[in-house]
Amino acid sequence: MHEYLRQKKKFPHIWCSGCGIGTTMGAVIRAIADCELDRDRVVMVSGIGCSSRMPIYVDFNTLHTTHGRPIAFATGIKLARPELEVIVITGDGDAAAIGGNHLIHACRRNINLTVVCINNSIYGMTGGQASPTTPQGRVASTARYGDFERAFDLCDLTAGAGAAFVARGAVYYARQLEKLVAQAIRKKGFAFVEVVSQCPTYYGRFNKFKSPVEMLYWQRDNTVNVKAVAKMKPEELEGKLLTGVLADREYPEFTELYDKLIADLAAGRK
Numbered sequence: 001m002h003e004y005l006r007q008k009k010k011f012p013h014i015w016c017s018g019c020g021i022g023t024t025m026g027a028v029i030r031a032i033a034d035c036e037l038d039r040d041r042v043v044m045v046s047g048i049g050c051s052s053r054m055p056i057y058v059d060f061n062t063l064h065t066t067h068g069r070p071i072a073f074a075t076g077i078k079l080a081r082p083e084l085e086v087i088v089i090t091g092d093g094d095a096a097a098i099g100g101n102h103l104i105h106a107c108r109r110n111i112n113l114t115v116v117c118i119n120n121s122i123y124g125m126t127g128g129q130a131s132p133t134t135p136q137g138r139v140a141s142t143a144r145y146g147d148f149e150r151a152f153d154l155c156d157l158t159a160g161a162g163a164a165f166v167a168r169g170a171v172y173y174a175r176q177l178e179k180l181v182a183q184a185i186r187k188k189g190f191a192f193v194e195v196v197s198q199c200p201t202y203y204g205r206f207n208k209f210k211s212p213v214e215m216l217y218w219q220r221d222n223t224v225n226v227k228a229v230a231k232m233k234p235e236e237l238e239g240k241l242l243t244g245v246l247a248d249r250e251y252p253e254f255t256e257l258y259d260k261l262i263a264d265l266a267a268g269r270k
Contacts, residue, residue, distance in 0.1 A: 005029075014053060015053070018198065018212025018215075019199065023171045024118050028181055034178070037185070041084050043060065043085065046064055047099060049094045050199075051091040068095075082256075085114075090118070091124075092132060093122075096154060097132050103157075104158075107163040108162040109254050112189055117154060117194050119133050119196055120203055128203065133151045134149075162190075165183070166193075166245075168196065196223065200215060
């Protein structure tokens with residue numbers, strides 16, 4: 001693990017005690033190691049938010065971009081250097097609010113990116129405002145009486161927009177999360193992994209979770225591995241989040257289509 005970190009330059013990190021981002025970073029690093037990727041050929045891109053600080057601490061090629069735009073920057077990198085492994089680290093506010101447009105179009109475009117979206121159901125860096133994934137009825141600094149908007153299901157959203165690979169993991173199940181990220185990296189095409197995470201500082205405090213441990217137990221008690229669904233009754237699944245691989249499909253990959261077009265034009269075939 002340590003060989004992938006900028007230990008002497010960037011630590012200690014800024015994340016709050018009990019935050020799930022550190023566990024997620026560990027899972028992402030172990031997935032990269034499991035895929036035996038050359039560190040110099042990995043590019044990690046992020047936008048703005050607590051989760052988007054992750055590239056600062058890892059020893060890859062990294063880019064910390066503007067709010068909601070990491071997928072746009074990553075698309076440019078992938079088009080210019082399709083041989084690189086480009087991984088986007090984002091949060092629910094970054095990816096699904098200001099960056100929502102980039103997210104859905106990357107899905108339908110099917111460019112070969114891996115997007116890891118750490119969903120803590122709130123804007124953590126800027127004061128605990130409600131995000132597009134704040135569950136109905138839950139409290140945020142901009143929803144003191146409970147958010148009454150329906151939340152996005154990020155996996156339904158990306159699967160519906162045409163992503164080739166969609167998966168959901170949770171910080172509580174770190175080993176499963178690591179495997180899901182590795183599968184996403186190996187997938188040719190647009191791969192999206194949602195990580196159910198905890199923000200004890202804002203979401204937890206506003207919604208009366210007593211500790212980060214209680215929030216982890218919430219993940220344990222409210223998620224179901226998709227492989228177990230067939231054996232469960234509908235009432236047992238009510239309100240549960242499915243984890244595991246939720247979509248895995250084959251589509252033509254964008255950079256390959258783009259390179260073929262350039263070759264055809266150069267050869268006068270078009």
